[in-house]
């Protein structure tokens with residue numbers, strides 16, 4: 565697939581402002597269109613989670629209204645932050661902003677990607693080059709970056725975190741961490757990583773989830789530390805596929821747990837626990853329910869890349885599970901497009 569095509573305009577789905585609003589206090593994602601609808605859909609569960617008095621409910625309403633407003637302003641505000649950072653932020657490790665070199669990648673990752681791109685490559689061959697964490701859940705693991713590159717990226721991210729630059733947070737569940745595109749790391753780092761290395765690998769691992777048709781991403785770093793965020797509630801990603809790389813530092817706890825795909829009605833009775841291994845990346849389907857256990861000690865920084873295939877999501881928005889109601893957006897938006905990429909064999913996609 566060529567990468568030099570004319571720039572395409574990406575969109576988000578209008579549901580972004582009304583679906584999947586996270587209420588941390590009650591550990592719940594809700595749909596919010598009106599007070600009446602909120603009461604109708606969630607009163608019993610909210611009550612069971614401690615939202616009992618009229619005051620509690622009014623507080624929740626106010627927070628949801630604020631969150632909707634915040635989401636409406638997100639695109640333009642993010643673009644403004646990106647421009648300010650580009651003009652006045654001074655990196656600690658400028659080399660991280662150079663075009664991704666193979667020398668930054670772990671030999672195992674390079675070997676798996678090179679194999680995947682070679683003629684005659686098949687799934688069986690690729691599986692010999694990475695660790696299968698769960699065959700049933702299709703979760704895989706492999707080293708992604710070299711230790712020195714992980715270290716440099718971590719130092720740079722920490723320097724940015726400590727700077728007085730404005731920061732857009734990854735999502736409503738993470739209050740720390742940064743959005744990589746605002747830092748200017750999409751063009752030199754994440755886009756080449758996706759196009760040159762992840763795409764062939766994902767095409768073999770997840771052909772039925774758009775693995776061969778990735779055309780955008782949302783990349784961010786999540787940070788967990790004592791006194792800051794320590795855990796992450798159960799959710800699924802707004803992505804067809806996800807790469808989650810543990811960058812460090814030293815920590816205990818913070819394992820991921822995985823349930824079924826979100827479309828499958830089930831409980832999280834017996835989730836699969838997966839420990840992070842520093843330097844290594846986990847690959848999973850975005851729709852696989854997951855969360856992160858509380859951090860024990862230390863600090864945990866992870867690079868998360870939500871990989872998107874417009875060929876898949878244009879047909880069904882994973883957040884509202886309907887045909888997306890497209891709204892023009894900045895940058896990669898939420899990965900939807902008004903036009904289909906050429907020659908997608910829709911029969912190959914689920």
Ligand SMILES: O=C(O)CCC(=O)C(=O)O
Pocket residue numbers: 734786796801808820854855856866868
């Ligand atoms: O904390 C982690 O490692 C998982 C982060 C995650 O699942 C997400 O941000 O979507």
Ligand SMILES: [Fe+2]
Pocket residue numbers: 799800801854
């Ligand atoms: Fe996630």
